[in-house]
Amino acid sequence: MNTSEIEQLLGKYFEGETSLLEEKQLIEFFSGDDIPEDLRQYQPMFSFFKSEASLSLSDEQQEKVLERRLEQYREETSTVKSHPGKKRLYYFSGIAAGLLLLAALVFTLRNEIGRRHHNELSNPAAEVAYSQTKQALLLVSVGLNTGLDAVQRIGMLNNAMEQVQKINKFYNYQTQFINPEWMQSPSTNK
Numbered sequence: 001m002n003t004s005e006i007e008q009l010l011g012k013y014f015e016g017e018t019s020l021l022e023e024k025q026l027i028e029f030f031s032g033d034d035i036p037e038d039l040r041q042y043q044p045m046f047s048f049f050k051s052e053a054s055l056s057l058s059d060e061q062q063e064k065v066l067e068r069r070l071e072q073y074r075e076e077t078s079t080v081k082s083h084p085g086k087k088r089l090y091y092f093s094g095i096a097a098g099l100l101l102l103a104a105l106v107f108t109l110r111n112e113i114g115r116r117h118h119n120e121l122s123n124p125a126a127e128v129a130y131s132q133t134k135q136a137l138l139l140v141s142v143g144l145n146t147g148l149d150a151v152q153r154i155g156m157l158n159n160a161m162e163q164v165q166k167i168n169k170f171y172n173y174q175t176q177f178i179n180p181e182w183m184q185s186p187s188t189n190k
Contacts, residue, residue: 006029
């Protein structure tokens with residue numbers, strides 16, 4: 001093979017587009033002695049591939065290697081080991097954040113209650129409007145509850161109608177099996 005063909009095969013090899021036959025040609029080429037100076041950098045890589053290809057493992061050895069690699073992977077992906085000091089830091093920072101949130105909530109509620117109390121004292125018309133609105137909403141609620149009672153009665157009626165339909169279907173099936181039509185027709189009894 002000439003140098004340009006080898007360079008093309010190397011390009012295809014590094015792009016991952018070579019076939020097994022072409023890879024064998026590259027390995028054979030770099031196993032020889034007459035390698036051009038600009039391609040000598042690839043010779044150790046392909047000689048390594050050739051030496052590794054000749055090695056073979058028994059089934060037991062392959063299983064041991066796989067088990068060892070799986071164990072390494074499990075150890076790497078297991079939970080990250082942290083120092084006890086970090087755990088305490090996370091614990092205390094969580095408590096501090098909870099206390100800070102509780103303090104902010106207390107101050108917010110205290111200010112809100114103070115504002116409401118101040119508004120109730122300063123605006124009696126708003127209190128009257130509130131009580132009238134409350135009465136109107138209670139009337140609407142009573143009306144809705146009355147309507148819901150009627151809807152529940154309709155629902156019970158619907159359930160009863162479904163039961164009647166089931167009984168009717170049962171009766172139809174029973175009459176078909178007990179008194180089939182072919183036994184009742186006068187033309188077949190002749």
